[in-house]
Amino acid sequence: MIQPDPQNPVNYLPPVEDSYDVVVIGGGPAGATTAALVAEHGYSVLLLERAALPRFHVGESLIPETYWPLKRLGMVDRMKASAFPRKYSVQFVSNGVKESAPFYFEMYNDHESSVTWQVERGVFDQMLLDRATELGAVVHTSGHATDVVFEGDVAVGVKCRLLNEDGGRTEREIRSRVVVDASGQTAFIGNRRGQRDRDPHLKKGTIWTYWKNAYRDPGKDGGATLVMQTSDNKSWFWFIPLPDNVVSIGCVGNMEHMFGKENGDAETVYQRELQLCPALEKRLVDAERCTDFFTTKDFSYYSSETAGNGWLSVGDAFGFIDPVYSSGVYLALKGGEFAADAIHDALQRGDLTAPRLGQWQPLYKQGIENFRKLVYAFYAEDFSFGTFLREYPEYKSNMVDILVGDVFKPGVSDIFKVMGNIMPSGDEPSTDEPVQQPAMA
Structure with a gap:
């Protein structure tokens, strides 16, 4: 397992212009996917990742439907050639x-999509950032976004602190037509605007x-x-x-x-x-x-507002459910794919309003809800999957679809019409302390 070496970090430190079509905050799977596919559409993209590479992150298990966004990114052959264990x-x-x-x-x-991978995230995330660079995005690691610049209610860029080749830092303001919050559980925009809510049933x-x-x-x-x-x-x-x-x-x-x-x-x-x-x-x-x-x-949360004029959120900045079904990386990749296509459409139309940039989000939220409700069932003390399937065998395919990640499939949510109002057992109210970020000891 790769562990970051603070004495020998690997940094992308390319020259950074004063403006881009799109600035992406965060270099995880959601940010890298968004940056890669927007750049592939022909737009100028800057991705700011505050950590040097490789960066440690939990969330290593992929589900089968991850295959499709990886295929679109041109990553499947690279995954096959990797040392990542195959997950059958x-x-x-x-x-x-x-x-x-x-x-x-x-x-x-x-x-072949039924065989997926268990990934070492330091390596996997760097592979995605390398691909974003190949497709034309400018990736700058140790680039710390400090604020989003708004003019009225429109996001028009970011303020950031960039690492220089000599080890110093430069304060910059980078203008952009679209800002993408892919900052993970930091939820850069959502936290600043008071838009992140804990899931009361998954504490x-x-x-x-x-x-x-x-x-x-x-x-x-x-x-x-x-x-x-x-x-x-x-x-x-x-x-x-x-x-x-x-x-x-x-x-x-x-x-x-x-x-x-x-x-x-x-x-x-x-x-x-x-x-x-x-x-x-x-x-x-x-x-x-x-x-x-x-x-x-207390890591389960969702953002009440996930798109605004000139900005949108993807990946864990959008929301996070629970690790039990290993949905995190898939939702990050798929959300990045949805977001990239919406940004392309919005830039083509010259319409960077919240409804246009967030046009993909109702479908995406429905997919998240399909995962979330199955998570609720997992934690519910009075619910048994075995008993349910014996009583309703016709819904086994729906459950399988969700487990493999096919959560955007029409009709897959029909299972919850008969499953009922499944809720996990309660917990004591959580404090308002922020989600802790892991640090390698």
Whole structure:
């Protein structure tokens, strides 16, 4: 697993002009996709990423529908040639011990898109930024956006602090016709405008770390994502195989359960929950933890306004649900694709109003809601997927569609008409502290 080296950062430091058609804040999958496809349309694009490369980020597991935006980006052959483990399936573990049969994606789709990848995000994100550069975007890392410039209610550019070749910083104001907020959980515009709301039903927190030499199943099952509930069903672990025999293993639970004042530090809580998941403990008998622990608190949120005159949000700046179905990277890539096409249309028409720039967002929000409602069902104490499918077998295809990411498919949401008002159990009100950003120890 690549860890950032602060003594030897890798930076893109190209010359930066005074104005661009589009400025993108953030170089994750959403920002890189937007920048790449807008540049491919022939517009001038500046992408500002505040970190040097490679930059550490959690969220390593891809779902099958990720194939299609990667194909449009010209990335599929590069993914096939990479060292990323192939992901053929997902497997669930209930009550800490009971392992389900693997859910093989190819059983429902014989296309090559049924095989996806477990990615090391430092490498994957850099691949996407490299592709954006190839397609004509100007990518500047260690470029810190400090403010969005508005004239009235219209975004007309950004203020930023750019790293120079000599190590100094230059304050700049860059004009643009469109500003794209792809700043991730920082939600650069949404936070400043007071537009980010926590999901009241998903007040969860996560503790995660990385292990070397954890046991993986043989053959193609070795790349599977495992979703492993603890014996008391108060938390669950993800198990995501990565290159170099490293596995990402994180624990998710209600905020009070994970971060209550009497719980102790992150390592204490992680070890407490690990003892409640014997199926995972078995996989770690010969393993060694290779990083410190990281935390993210109360991470499920959505933005009440995601497009304005001259600006729009994509990726985690738009909203984030929950990691249980590994939807994050797919929604970032797909949202970047939608946003790029809307920007192209808006620039062609000379109409940079909120309705034009945000024309894709109602469909996108419906897709997010399909994921969100299935997440609610996962956490609902009185709901059983097995019982539901035995009673309504005709909706199995809808559930499969959502699990693989085909959430924009017409009719896929019909499952929720019979599923009912599924809500997870409550949690104590969260504080107003900001979402914590992980830092490599």
